[in-house]
Amino acid sequence: MKIVLFCEQKYAINILQPLEVEANKEGGHSVIWYVQPKNIPDFPLKDEVKWTNSIQEIYDFSPDVLFVPCNIVPYYLPGVKIQIFHGYAAEKKDHWVIRRYFDTYFTQGPFFTEGFKALAKKYKDFEVVETGWPRQDWIYENLHTFDAEKNALLRKHRKSKLALYAPTFSPSLTSLPFIKEGLEKLAREKDVLLILKFHPLTRSEWMEAYRQLAEKHENMLWVEDHNITKYQIMADVMISDTSSTVYEFLLLDKPVITYKTIAKDIYWLDIQHPEDLPDAFDLVLQDAALASKRKWIIDNYDPYLDGKVCHRMLDAARDYISRHGVPKKRKLNLWRKYTSIKKFGKVKRR
Incomplete structure (x- = not known):
């Protein structure tokens, strides 16, 4: 053809x-x-x-x-x-x-x-x-490709978990103007390295503000690689809002935290206050009910x-x-x- x-x-x-x-x-x-x-x-x-x-x-x-x-x-x-x-x-x-x-x-x-x-x-x-x-085929081939890179990052920063912050770019839906202090609190209080990976259509002023934030915090890492899936595979937890990346991450059977999502049916943990982020991080790593909801997403959204x-x-x-x-x-x-x-x-x- x-x-x-x-x-x-x-x-x-x-x-x-x-x-x-x-x-x-x-x-x-x-x-x-x-x-x-x-x-x-x-x-x-x-x-x-x-x-x-x-x-x-x-x-x-x-x-x-x-x-x-x-x-x-x-x-x-x-x-x-x-x-x-x-x-x-x-x-x-x-x-x-x-x-x-x-x-x-x-x-x-x-x-x-x-x-x-x-x-x-x-x-x-x-x-x-x-x-x-189709992106699932690449994921299938690369489920363990980045294990060594992840482990090297965690050793370098002396952390045990990796979290990915991947918000939507949509100005009416994004968490970017509201969640910064919550992210700083998470990086400061928890045993976690926080990777910031933004959609290419995100406003340039938001990009720059968070790039500068990552430069000031040793437990934050700014990445510009166009391949978000790589970081989804590497991460233990994802933080987002109303973005399709939420479902991509759930399909890896990994926990998600969102800030004020507009989704009607929520199969993850949604928070209303940025300062709740550190407690939410601890909860999602061990909550059995959330794990069961992820299974429903896998079976119905994309079992392939x-x-x-x-x-x-x-x-x-x-x-x-x-x-x-x-x-x-x-x-x-x-x-x-x-x-x-x-x-x-x-x-x-x-």
Whole structure:
């Protein structure tokens, strides 16, 4: 198959990369990345993969399939347009918005499959296949890759636990303006090294404030690596707010603390006061009820930590093409067409 990995935001790199690995492992595929130049001016994989920031080049490539973690893909591109999602944040309304750009949705687990199959019955112009989330394949391969690095960090800082603070970037949902003193108290009072890892879309002034905070505290570490999953694997506990990274961490069967999450169903410990963070840290490490809630998330959100997600995705794409052929474009209303053209521009059509 001719495959496009459609990378509009920097966070999508780690979601799409396992598909490149699996396609190369299978052989017989031609793979190209589309990298949005405005959002990703410096593509970290530029010397490792075939890529372009030209939509015209993608159109001329005439793909059979496009894998898309973000919300929009140009309707005029040929190929099966597949939504593979950028996380698990079911409480965010836009997770369930059907924008009509996609031929099929590859869902992460039973909870999402049920919801999108109900939407498929309503809209009648897309399919739903449960495959798991591609980032899980990378996690499966790297569950113990960073053990030595973690142990070295803990020895260096003379700590026994590693906590990851990974807030959302959304100004209306983030804990960043409120939780700083709680984080300082945690780092000061508990036997823990605190890693600060922020979303690339976080406001620059918040980034700088916390970078300076980490420089002042020997028990805090600021990291700018685009690969948050590495630090999720390394960490013993995660601190966040309303972010899909919460679910990614729970799927590793590890405890989470959030500050004033808007989630309706909470499968972790949520606190209302930043000063409660040190006590919350002690509690989540030993609470059996929270461990049971994590098991529910694993079973329903994404039970596919088996290293075979991307294989299922490629199989499902082949199956779609065998039944429907390769679509020349996606039929949309004028507003959706306008939105697509405004974002990605036009192409010279054959």
